[in-house]
Amino acid sequence: MPAVVPIIDQLSAIDTPWDPRQAATFNGQDIKVVYLQGDFIWHSHSDTDEVFLVQEGSMQMGVREAGVESALTLNKGDLYVVPMGQEHRPFNADARVLLFEKRGTVNTGDFEGEVPGHIHQTDGRSGSD
């Protein structure tokens, strides 16, 4: 029998930003806990939608469509679905967030440059067991 997962306690206990951790999995999807602080990099995911659910704090989500950038504000209790293939960038963040995405997703997506030092690039293997 699966165990109860104290997911909000897990989320509150994170002390390193941009370091998503798997909390649960269902139907081939991961549920991850992550602390967002400051700015991420522009990237996209070619094979998964990505859901952000803000549990504490607030953040902005930059979205780039046809070369035009726009930004959305997400406060506590807000959810946003980044569609597969959509260029996006969380920024101006101080938020504790639940992420929902396909198992094995790498947080930097299709980004190919050097990842800034404040970001922990996941290997996509969490949840692959």
Add this chain to the structure above:
Amino acid sequence: MPAVVPIIDQLSAIDTPWDPRQAATFNGQDIKVVYLQGDFIWHSHSDTDEVFLVQEGSMQMGVREAGVESALTLNKGDLYVVPMGQEHRPFNADARVLLFEKRGTVNTGDFEGEVPGHIHQTDGRSGSD
């Protein structure tokens, strides 16, 4: 560009129990908001895992394995994954919950009897568009 979904506000606004409503969808999965009050019926879902994330209040989850019943308590911030095919029954509930499951899932699953009047049986079409 998708809109921000004030999912916790939607969850707080529900006034009818056992009446799950689609709030968002991603990767073929629905995210639903639901108010659980009292007891549900024993059932299972043959084609989907089902995730409960308690946002307010508390509930118990009955689980039946090989004819043996057990119960788990879920408080605010707790998450529980009911595996595909697992007989289960939310009960003793006064909770506002996020549900995650395959699009088109009927809330009473494989239950074949008469559904009690306090339960709204979904038609599974929410999220099928």
